[in-house]
Structures are given as C-alpha cells and as structure tokens.
Amino acid sequence: MKHFTSTKDIADLAALVASAREMKANPFAYEHLGKNKTMVLLFFNPSLRTRLSTEKAANTLGMKVISMNADSGWVIEFEEGAVMNAGSAEHIKEAAPVISQYGDIIGVRTFPTLKDRERDYQEQVIEAFKRYATVPVVSLESATRHPLQSLADVITIEEFKQKERPKVVLSWAPHVRALPQAVPNSFVEWMNIANVDLVVTHPEGYELADAYMGGAKLEYNQEKAFEGADFIYGKNWSSYREYGQILNQDPNWRITQHKLDHWTNQAKFMHCLPVRRNVVVDDAVLDGPNSIVIAQANNRTWAAMAVLREILVELNG
C-alpha cells in the first residue's frame, strides 16, 4: 500500500488480518524489514494507545522512531496561495516534503475541529500530507477516520467470533463531551468490507455521513438492534447533522450487563478506549466475562505491525 488512511488503501483485508495474527504469534521475525529506516510520528493531538502501539510496532519491525508533539506553536498553513502574515508559520508544501527527507514513513494524528464540517470531512490535514509528502503517510487517527483502530477491531472480531459471519452491533452511548465521528465512521467502513452482519444503532440525529455508512443497516431501537448480536461495540459520537453537537445524553443508551444478558447472544463487548465507566458502559460489563476491550487494545500493536510490514515490503522493493 502507498498510504494508510482508510479501507481504500488496502488490497486484501483477509491477508492483512492474517499477517497481523502471524506476527502476534511470532513478533520478532521481521526486524530486518525496518533496518536503517526511520518512522516519524507527528501528533497534532494527544495520544496514548496509538502512540505506544505504533512505536512498539515500528521498533519491533526494526525501525527507529521519532515522536513529536506538534500540538503547540507549530501551526501549518494548508491554503493554496495564502499570504502567511498571521498565525501559521509553515506551509504544508514545505513541511511535508521536508519531513519526508527525515522519515521513511510519516504517521500523523489530527483531530477534527468539530466546528467546520466541510473542512473536517475534506480531511484537509491528512490529505495534504498525502499530497505533499514523498513517503508513505499513515493515519494515527484523522478528522473522520481511525483506521488502525478499525483494523485492530477486525482482528479482534476474527479472534473471538464463534461463527463464520457474526452479528456485530455498533451502538451509540452517552458521554459528557462532544467526540469526533472518526471511530464509528471508520468502524462501519471496515465492517462493511469484513465478513460480518453489521447493524448501527443510535438515537435520531446521530446518523453517520452516508459516505461512511455505505450499505450498513440502521436501527433506531437499541433493543431490536442488539437482538442476537455476537459483538456490541459501544461508542459515543457527536452529531454529524447538527455538526459537533451533543443532542442528548440519554442514560438509557448506556451499555449494561442486563442488555448483554437479555437482548444479545451473550455478546462480547468492545470499545476503543479510553472509556467513561458508568456513563458509556457499566462497571459490570467492563469487569465481567463479556468484555474484550483489553484484548482489543492489545491488537492495536499487531494492526500497526501488519500495516507497517506491508509498507516496508514495498519500500524495500
């Protein structure tokens, strides 16, 4: 793959998952691939899991890693023809090709504004990096997608599924802050190309953008959606329609053990973390046998390794 920012960048999901699982069983067999190669990670926003798992993956593949917090001071200009007499100090037309000379792969984390929907959904930052970088660009979560998370989710479902084509439900859940749509958008995109039966459920007003929903089934009634589910993916997001708004915080949408026990097929509970306990999901779920969130977080490393391995193989010709 050239870059890694969405499902559009991958050729064969099953092969990518198989590669991840093979390296999970045998992590240190590919250290030669990254020899004499450097990965630069640029964080325009905070990161814990993504940074640790991606650094570890790159190290395990033999790369050197340089992580930079670019969240203060260094304001990049993206507008063509801008007269840069205000806040921005450097244009992406310099920043991206210059960094491409120090790193063989560039990772970029960039959150949405949640204010300007058009700008966010044009993926201004990550697309500009792809356009002007001369090396592969890997999304560490962008305005509208979190593909390394979604690939880890696919791997996790593959590991835990009890039937060939499990039923997977993405459920909105309440939260106190306005969160991006990146994780649910991306999850739906990846589930739409995986071998699962996907249902999305949320209160009215939280509809995801059509381009991400694709043909996914929508069910406004959480109980109906959960019926026979093998996996419940809990996640809050703010509204796409009334962009970036919290429309409600209805606690009836919280994921409870009761719902798992009575509405689902003893579904496994998934969440990308961090998770607000007893707001998004009850302690009883997270501390009980249905939760696979820790195993899911573990797969972040193997998802990153599968992606970086494929990129390195291409770089090495």
Next chain:
Amino acid sequence: MKHFTSTKDIADLAALVASAREMKANPFAYEHLGKNKTMVLLFFNPSLRTRLSTEKAANTLGMKVISMNADSGWVIEFEEGAVMNAGSAEHIKEAAPVISQYGDIIGVRTFPTLKDRERDYQEQVIEAFKRYATVPVVSLESATRHPLQSLADVITIEEFKQKERPKVVLSWAPHVRALPQAVPNSFVEWMNIANVDLVVTHPEGYELADAYMGGAKLEYNQEKAFEGADFIYGKNWSSYREYGQILNQDPNWRITQHKLDHWTNQAKFMHCLPVRRNVVVDDAVLDGPNSIVIAQANNRTWAAMAVLREILVELNG
C-alpha cells in the same frame, strides 16, 4: 523482584549494590537481557535526572524505551465504581493493563498533592498501577518515596565511605517552595536497612511519618546531629504534620562549609538535586572538596540498571 517501589520489594540490598557497581565498571555486558523488550515511562510530573538515567539504563540493557509525558489532558480515574462524568477520561482498570501490553516494564512518576495527606500516603497512583498492571512497575518517584534515588544514595555511600559503618546525617534545610517528603522518607527507609549509623535532624514540626522513620535516631539540634558525621545529606521537605506546609525557612539550617569543617568528620555532602544554591547549601560546599553530588547523580544510572537487570532476569525466566 516483582515491582520496585520501596525497600519492601528487594530481597538483598548488598547484592543489588554489588550488581550496580559491577555494571558501572562494565556497562555493556548485559545488553542481551533486554532484547525485544520495551520499557514505557509515564511521567505525570516533570523529570530530568530520573528520565535520563532510567532511559540510559534501559537502553544499555538492550531495551527499547518509550517515554510519555502524561501531565496534561490524560486524567486517570482511581475510584472504584466512579461515574466518570467529570474530568477523568480513563480508569486505571483499563489504563494499567492496556499499557502492560505495550511495555514489558512500566515506570511511573507521580508526585503527591501535598494537600490530601491520606491520599498521598496511601500511594493511590503507584499502588493502583501495581494492582492493575500485568507487568512489573518501577517507581520513578511516587507520592511518598523515591527509591531509585535512595538506591543511588546507598551506592554512593558505599563508594565513598572510609569506615565499615559510617555516620550518615539527613538534615532538613530551608527552601522557598513546599517540597514532597518522598526523598527524605525513602532515604531513611533505605538507610535503615543499610550498614550505617543514621541520624535525622530538622526543626520541630518537620517530623517524618513514623512508618518511614522506623527506628532512626532523631536529633533536633543540627550541631549535635552533625558531630562526627561522615556524610551529610541535605534536603528540604514540607511538614508531614501540618501537611504540605512550610513552617519556617530558617537560614540557620543552611548547610555551610563552616559546619562541615567544624561540626563533622569532614563529612561528604550529598543532595539528590536539583539544589537551590545559597538557600539549601552554600556555594562553598558545592564547589568544594566535600561535595559528592555529581558522583551521586552519576549513580542514578547504575541504580536503575541494577533494578532493571534483576527484573529482566526474572522476566526472562
């Protein structure tokens, strides 16, 4: 050892000191121990010496290191059953096991509040990491202890002592800010198991907690305490009794060359650094032949190496 957060975690101090001194003489003989292992360092508070020496130690033992400043934004919840609808974004019950999957050893730096004595002295943060992490946890200074510093102090005294059982005096000294009791607490704990004759001296009101003082001798008169001393360890701390308060800044408690010359057995001067010159201790001491603070800081590396070596040997089975 399983974790490293206090003297309680070690089996044999003399062996640990011997290991440190052996590696100081021959630093690069143990690189195989950390092969394919990652150490994650989490700094909830700033760090200079601890970060540099621990990173260097881990690197020298062949580990990869990922250092993260966790001092802004990422607020961890520690309360069981908390409804997380306020500031905290992630519970330790997720954070610790998740990070344990990316790092083979986790280092944690976490300062006290100096406001809530009970919470600080329960060591809420480091104890929660020990409880929920699935890998060894190393204290990079916690609310009430700084064991890597104290081990370096033991090594330093071992190197510089001129008699089998030297007299060591821990002396309070003035400062302009309210500082934790972690260094003095920890120093006393470690001296209490080392082969030294320890005396603690400070103005009334600065008594350390009983659990840390153990059987250590207390002498309120600095001059009497210094009599015949081979080592003077200068350090400010805020009051434990009137918790976190500065009770006085009496300059008569400053460590001077006159005191070393006239009150002690030409004692060596020690301090954990950073030190406020001409507030805690005079220039004449730090710039004179009695000071061993630079050599002491050097031993931070070998203390960290001894601890990590022992942990790695156990991890490697």
Next chain:
Amino acid sequence: MKHFTSTKDIADLAALVASAREMKANPFAYEHLGKNKTMVLLFFNPSLRTRLSTEKAANTLGMKVISMNADSGWVIEFEEGAVMNAGSAEHIKEAAPVISQYGDIIGVRTFPTLKDRERDYQEQVIEAFKRYATVPVVSLESATRHPLQSLADVITIEEFKQKERPKVVLSWAPHVRALPQAVPNSFVEWMNIANVDLVVTHPEGYELADAYMGGAKLEYNQEKAFEGADFIYGKNWSSYREYGQILNQDPNWRITQHKLDHWTNQAKFMHCLPVRRNVVVDDAVLDGPNSIVIAQANNRTWAAMAVLREILVELNG
C-alpha cells in the same frame, strides 16, 4: 572538534563538507562509531527540522538519542553566586556536569531573549554548557548562531554551484514577527570562510553585529546586491541596533520571481525554513525551478552527521 557552536570550532571546512557528502552517498557505513553512546538533546525552545535531522543523524551513527523539552518548569540559574530563592531551580554548575554523565554528547537549543542584547550576545546559555559540561556540546541553534543550519547551507551551495566561486547574496525580507539574528549571523560567518563572493543586503537599521559580519560586503540597494547573484538566501531578522525591534515590513523587500529573473544570474533561492509564503518570498519562487529549499533542508541531516562523526571519532580516541 571539542564542541560545535560556531566556525571557531572547526579545523577544516572543506573536509567537513566532504565528509557530509560522502555519508549522504553512503549513510550507513559509520554505525559502529556511536555504538554504546548516547546523545542527549535539550530543547529550551521548539524545534522541528533540527530535532528530526539531528536525531536521525545520531541514530544513523549508531547512537541512542534522548530528546527532552526543557521549555517549561525547569529554569536554570547561570549567575555565579546567585542566592536561588526565586524562579530558578537548578544551577548550570550542577545541570551540565550531571547531564554529561548520562549523555556522551549534549545538544542544546536556546533562543535569544531579543530583549537583553548583551546577555544574548554573550551566549550565556550555550557558553555555560560548554564551560560546565564534561562532554562535547553541540549547538542546535543558540542566541546568536545556528551553525548546523549554516553548515547545511555550505553543503547545499557546494552541491548546486555552477562556478568555482559563486556569488551568494543574503537578503533581508519582511516578516510579521521579530526573529533572532542567529541564522543570518551564522550564515555570514560560514560564508566568510567558504569559497564564495558574499554580499549582504537589507534596509538601513538591520546591520548585523560587526563580530559576525567580519569583512562581508554590505549593499543597501537590493537590486544592486542581486546583480549577477548565483544564490539568493532570503531571511528575515529583527534589528541588532534597536535590539529585537521590527523597524519596517516593507513588502518591496520580498523575494519575487521577477527579481530572480531580471536582477540575478537565475539565482537559486535558499531559506532555512520555516518560511512565510507571500510575505518573505512569493509562491512563484518556492514552487518554481529556482527554489532549492527542500534539498537544503535535506542537508541538515548530513551536516549533523559530519559534525557528530568528527566528535565521535575523537571520543573513540
């Protein structure tokens, strides 16, 4: 070389440039030089290019790298005899020798105040590090110089020159913020020992300090200065005379394609980056065939490698 902070530290510029170009052609031949060595990078100010290129250079030479942002909290005292009862927490007399024990080479970035000219031009911070460190100190840009940038500039001119002794023009250009004189000072110093015909041009009031200008030619008329130029180095700086002030932002000084086409010998355009587009220089220049700024940034890596290689060879005896 012992330290690297200005042209005074180097013995043979041509040899240094040749070393850089040799490693650019064959980057991975010197990994043994840095084996078991650590470089500590201290950033008292933000850095992008310098940090990435220096980390990459050190890694490529086989060193471990520890980068620290020292821009908040950790205030160093530089005054001899200071009574440290205010903001500064640690004296350089401890900080530098202590860090020297964790790093085999120390890199330091420290910007000028732009308020206190005497203090800035005494290079208080970098000189104190040189004085009290016990290992080599490398400037990552100091108050009055940016020598790794200047060495990269020399390499770039060497690569792109079409005649034995090209005409090089350093031209002031407008900017919205008050910038240091470090880059132009340093550029002039290095050009003065390189095989070029240097002219400096700027509006009245922007004269560089005599100690840096040396015998360089000054021409207040930009058009006359540009006549026959092979390289135009665009850069803003604030006034040295009226220290740190912006005396004017005259857009007539902006570098345009028209000037390159009509006033110069189709000069190559250079800039240290980041650059404010359409303020310092027009899009047409940066996006056109005259610009070599990306290639120039690339040479940051090889400049750092040449310097570190020479230091490592000396350290290895």
